[in-house]
Every structure is written in C-alpha cells, then in structure tokens.
Amino acid sequence: MIHADFSSLVTGLILALTAATLIAGGLRRWGVPEGTSILVETLFTRINTWWAMVVLLSLAAFFGRGGVVVLFAILSFAALREFLTLTAKRRADHWVLMFSFFVALPLQYIFVAAGWIGLMTIFIPVYAFLFLPVLAVLRGDTSGFLTRVAETQWGLMLCIFAASHAPALLWLEIPDYSHKAILLIAWLTIVVQAADVAHFVAPRIMGRHRIAPAVPHSRTWEGLVGAVLIGTALGTLLWWITPFNTWQAMLMSATVSLVGYGGGMVMGAIKRDKGVRDWGHLIPGQGGFIDRLDSVVFSAPVLFHLVRFFWAAG
Amino acid sequence: MIKSAAAVIVGHAITLFIRLVTAPRAIWAGTEPVPRQRVYFANHTSNADFVLIWAVLPGFLRRNTRPVAASDYWLKNRLRAFAGRDVFKAVLINRDPEARAEDEDPVARMIAALDAGASLILFPEGKRNLTDTPLLEFKSGLYHLARKRPDVDLVPTWIDNLNSVLPKGEVVPVPLICTVTFGPPVHIARGEDKASFLGRAHDALEALAKGGEG
Structure with a gap:
C-alpha cells in the first residue's frame, strides 16, 4: 500500500506544511499580532487542518485500502450528522434517520470495501431513494412530507454516496497505477484544498465582484478565477503522482477545481437558507466537517x- | 463502596455515550461556567434531557449538580433506581400530591438539597413537552425556590434537538448534534407575585430558543 511515490509525496507535504506553519507563526509573532488579521488567522487554522489531513490519510494508508474506507466512513458519518441536524424532520422520521445512519451508511462502505463498484454506484440513487419515502410514509405523518424526504435524500446523496467515491478510487483498475491509487485521493484533496484557500485569499488581493447577489459575499469572480488557477497549477505540477500526463492533469485539475468551487457555493447556499454560519463546531475555528x-x-x-x-481497464 | 465506584463508572460511560451520539455543545450566552450555586431550569422534551445538561457541564460543576426527577419513573425498577439515586444523585420528587407522605414535600426536598450545597437541574414544565408549542406553562416549584432561596442563580437552559435524537416511544437514539444554551440568570424581585415571576422566567427561557445558533 505504502508506495515510494506516496512516501515522497508525504515527505514533501510535511516539508511544505512545516514551512507554512513557520511562516504563519512568524507573521503572527512579528508581522500581524494575533487576532488582528482575518487572513492570517484563517490561514493558521487551515494549516492546522491540513496537518490533520496529512496525518489521517497517512495513517489510513498504513492500514491499506480498508483503512482508507474506514477513514471516509467516519468522515461520512460526521458530515451526515451535521447535515441531518439541519434538515426538516418530524417525530415520524425516526425510522428514516435510523435507516440513514445505521443501514445506508455502513452498507455503502461495505460495498466499496468489497469492490462492488456497480452496486455502490446505484445503491443510494436507486434502492435507498425508493425505499426511504416508503419507510417515511409507513409512520403515517404526511405534513411536509416531500420536504422531509427530499432533504434527507440530499443528505444521503452528498454525505454518503458522493463522499464514498473518494475511497472507491482505490478499486479502479488503472494499468500500471492501481497499486498506488491512494495518490489519486491525495491529489484530489490537495487540488481542492488549494483551490479552496485560493478562493479565500484571491478576493482579498484582487478585489471582489460577486457572482450572484444572494449567494454568500465570499463567492466572487476573483475567488473563482483564483481557485481554478491555483488548483490547476498545483494539480498540473503534481502530474507525476497521477495516471495522467501533463496536459491531462491540467484538464482534470481544472475540472475538479471548478466542480469543487460549485460544491462550496451550493453548500453555502444551504447554510444561508437554514440560517447558520457553519455546519458544526467540531473543527476548532472552522465550523464543521462539511x-x-x-x-x-x-x-x-x-x-x-x-x-x-x-x-x-475493463 | 463497590456500588459508588460502579456509579462513578456508569456516570462516565453515560456521559461519554451521549457525547459520541450528539456531539453536544454548550453555549454560554450571558452567564459563565463558574462554581456558583445555581438552579438550571430547562425545557423538557426527552428523558435524556438532564443527562445532556450534565454532559456539557465542566466536571467540577457536574459533580455538584443534581437533577430533580420524578420518583414514579426513577424508582420503577432496581436498574432505574440505581441510575437515578446513585449515578445521577437525583432529588426524587413524588408528582402525585394525593399519595405524598408527610416528608415528601417537593419544595422542601429541593431546599434541603440546595442547603446541602448542591446545584439543581429543574424542569419547571413538570412533564415532557410533546406538543408543537416550544414551551409549556411553568409549575410553581421554581417560584417557591426563588422566594425561599433568593440568592441562588436561576439559569435558563435551553436544550435544542434532543427530542429528535430520541423521540418519545423510540428506543434507538440517532446521532444528531445537540446544543445547550445557558442564558443570563433570573432572580425574583422584592414582593414579585407568582404569576409575574413565572411569566418572566418562562420568557427568559423561550428567548434562548429563538436565539438559536446566533
């Protein structure tokens, strides 16, 4: 599981993060005093989260594919808990919630761990999708029915189904690459995190023009351009850890950055609709897992x- | 000896369990977690309500905080009696005035617990609220406490979401995030009558619900 390329990538990340931590610490100490610059403070908490990500992914990789599946199952659980805390529900939804946490989530990750990719890609969109409303209607409470069912299904699709595709990458049979597919998860995480932080930093340097009036003010054209540029640049530079050649890596990282940016906007819109600032409080200083x-x-x-x-292949 | 050790262990186990399931967060809005004698009065939607308050209180406050609970529920069998009396050290109240013995006056029992130095967790609605209104009318116990021990802080405590974790009649809790909001303490004014004081306390608690995440 631990491939030479993975070791050199982790070493590189540790060096980069150490440098980032020292620079941020130095800035805090001599440049911008603690608590005065939102930019430095945010970068500081981000760097801490990246440390956690590197440690968690390395630990998981140490235990092989199973370790990665368990890691993502736990992340899914934390995200689903945050999501379903905010969705519409009534007392009659208890079975639906039990099904989501105790049946749908473990089954999906069991399918991933067993390598049943076909079943994994249809279990939630087909079977859970059709079964969940039946379970809800059995309890006989129809007020706000469609809203309750649909919001829960959104939680399942995002927090379980979509998230489980990251560990599923390990089961793709890519010629000359399968044995080091964990690098692809690392690549995805790095590109998306870089795009994420660029979206935050760019408007503070280049100014801000909002993408749409109602979406959170942090979503700007400058942020979008910065996110895609930085995500693409880093993703292309790291082509050697992917199965792609340089121009393929460029296209793929641009795609991933763009889709990721859209995801951030959508989740921001849901937060705004539900009237909360963050999804949770479990990551100090940055809200929740989502x-x-x-x-x-x-x-x-x-x-x-x-x-x-x-x-x-195949 | 063995029983009290078991009670401490079970207490920690229950707190850990509820932390894992509900990832609870305490929001101290207008009051601080300091060792003062207090009556936390809270909304009541679930049997686990006081466990949640207990779980979010810092350890040094938790050890000295006792829930006020119904004896008909907590003395029903030996397991519950162990949990109620030994683990939570509940102040047990007989809810049925007809069947009360001479020494079972609820207010007198709560005063005795306060005079022994404990803080209390009290649910002034008197029973679990299963309606759609956020908060029922208060019973008079809180008023009697406030009048007899006016120096004790009465802290409004709003529990959010626990009724979704374990609705009445369900056995298996689902993991959803809960919050407990502690508001600014309420005190009785000199000569304030029962209706006006209970109304004020009720409003103070309800205001925390509307504050929500804030």
Whole structure:
C-alpha cells in the first residue's frame, strides 16, 4: 500500500506544511499580532487542518485500502450528522434517520470495501431513494412530507454516496497505477484544498465582484478565477503522482477545481437558507466537517467517473 | 463502596455515550461556567434531557449538580433506581400530591438539597413537552425556590434537538448534534407575585430558543 511515490509525496507535504506553519507563526509573532488579521488567522487554522489531513490519510494508508474506507466512513458519518441536524424532520422520521445512519451508511462502505463498484454506484440513487419515502410514509405523518424526504435524500446523496467515491478510487483498475491509487485521493484533496484557500485569499488581493447577489459575499469572480488557477497549477505540477500526463492533469485539475468551487457555493447556499454560519463546531475555528469537505464531496464522483471512463481497464 | 465506584463508572460511560451520539455543545450566552450555586431550569422534551445538561457541564460543576426527577419513573425498577439515586444523585420528587407522605414535600426536598450545597437541574414544565408549542406553562416549584432561596442563580437552559435524537416511544437514539444554551440568570424581585415571576422566567427561557445558533 505504502508506495515510494506516496512516501515522497508525504515527505514533501510535511516539508511544505512545516514551512507554512513557520511562516504563519512568524507573521503572527512579528508581522500581524494575533487576532488582528482575518487572513492570517484563517490561514493558521487551515494549516492546522491540513496537518490533520496529512496525518489521517497517512495513517489510513498504513492500514491499506480498508483503512482508507474506514477513514471516509467516519468522515461520512460526521458530515451526515451535521447535515441531518439541519434538515426538516418530524417525530415520524425516526425510522428514516435510523435507516440513514445505521443501514445506508455502513452498507455503502461495505460495498466499496468489497469492490462492488456497480452496486455502490446505484445503491443510494436507486434502492435507498425508493425505499426511504416508503419507510417515511409507513409512520403515517404526511405534513411536509416531500420536504422531509427530499432533504434527507440530499443528505444521503452528498454525505454518503458522493463522499464514498473518494475511497472507491482505490478499486479502479488503472494499468500500471492501481497499486498506488491512494495518490489519486491525495491529489484530489490537495487540488481542492488549494483551490479552496485560493478562493479565500484571491478576493482579498484582487478585489471582489460577486457572482450572484444572494449567494454568500465570499463567492466572487476573483475567488473563482483564483481557485481554478491555483488548483490547476498545483494539480498540473503534481502530474507525476497521477495516471495522467501533463496536459491531462491540467484538464482534470481544472475540472475538479471548478466542480469543487460549485460544491462550496451550493453548500453555502444551504447554510444561508437554514440560517447558520457553519455546519458544526467540531473543527476548532472552522465550523464543521462539511465546511471543509464540501468541495471534495462534489468533485470526488466526477473524478471517479472520468478516470473510470478514460483510464480504467475493463 | 463497590456500588459508588460502579456509579462513578456508569456516570462516565453515560456521559461519554451521549457525547459520541450528539456531539453536544454548550453555549454560554450571558452567564459563565463558574462554581456558583445555581438552579438550571430547562425545557423538557426527552428523558435524556438532564443527562445532556450534565454532559456539557465542566466536571467540577457536574459533580455538584443534581437533577430533580420524578420518583414514579426513577424508582420503577432496581436498574432505574440505581441510575437515578446513585449515578445521577437525583432529588426524587413524588408528582402525585394525593399519595405524598408527610416528608415528601417537593419544595422542601429541593431546599434541603440546595442547603446541602448542591446545584439543581429543574424542569419547571413538570412533564415532557410533546406538543408543537416550544414551551409549556411553568409549575410553581421554581417560584417557591426563588422566594425561599433568593440568592441562588436561576439559569435558563435551553436544550435544542434532543427530542429528535430520541423521540418519545423510540428506543434507538440517532446521532444528531445537540446544543445547550445557558442564558443570563433570573432572580425574583422584592414582593414579585407568582404569576409575574413565572411569566418572566418562562420568557427568559423561550428567548434562548429563538436565539438559536446566533
């Protein structure tokens, strides 16, 4: 599982993060005093989260494909809990919630771990989709029925289905690459995280023109351009850890950055609709798991299917 | 000896379990977690309500905080009696005035617990609220406490979402995030009558519900 390329990537990441931590610490100490610059403070908390990501992914990789599946199952669980906390529900939805947490989530990850890619890609969109409203209607409470069912299904699709495509990348049979497919998960995470932080930094340097009036003010054209540029640049530079050549890596990272950006906007719109600032409080200083994973969740299925179609054998 | 050790272990286990399931967050809005004698009065939607308050209180406050609970529920069998009396050290109240013995006056029991130095968790609605209104009318117990021990802080405590975690009649809890909001303490004014004080306390608690995430 631990491939030489993975080790050198992790070493590189640790060096980069150490440098980033030192620079941010130095800025805080001598340049901008603690708590005065939102830019520095945000970067500081981001860097801490990246450390956690590197440690978690390396640990998971150490335990092989199973470790990665367990890691993403836990992340799915945390994200689903945040999502379903905010969705519309009534007392009659208890069975539906039990089904989501205790049946749909474990089954989906069991299918991934067993490598049943066909079943994994239809279980939630077909079977859970049709079964869940039946379970809801059995309890006999029809007020707000469609809203309740639809919002729960959204949670299942995003937090379980879409998220599970990241570990599923490990089961694609890519010629000369399958044994180091964990690098593809690392690549996806790096590209999306870089795009994410560029979206935050770019408007503060280049000014801001909002994309749409009602979406959160942090979503600007400058942010979009910055996110796609930085995501694409980094994704292309890292072509050597992917099954792609340089121009393919460029196209793929541009796609992933764009889709991820769209995901961040969508999740922001849901937060605004529900009247909350963050999805949760479990990651200190940055809200919940969904706040950090929204763009990964959106881009993982797209990456999975593009790679499956163009690169995977059989 | 063995029983009290078991009670401490079970107490930690229950707190850990509820933390894992509900990832609860305490929001101290207008009051601080400091060791003062307090009566936390909260909305009541689930049997696990006081466990959640207990779980979000810092350890040094939790050890000295006792829930006020119904004896007909907590003495029903030996397991519940162990949980109620030994683990949570509940102040048990007989809810049925007809069947009350001489020494079972609820207010007197709560006052005795306060005078022994404990803080209390009290559900002034008197029973679980299963209606769509956010908060039922308060019973008079809170008023009697406020009048007899006017120095004790009465802290409004709003529990959010626990009724979705474990609705009445369900056995298996689902993991959803809960919050507990502690508001600014309420005190009785000199000569304030029962209706006006209970109304004020009721409004203070309801205001926390509307504040929500804030």
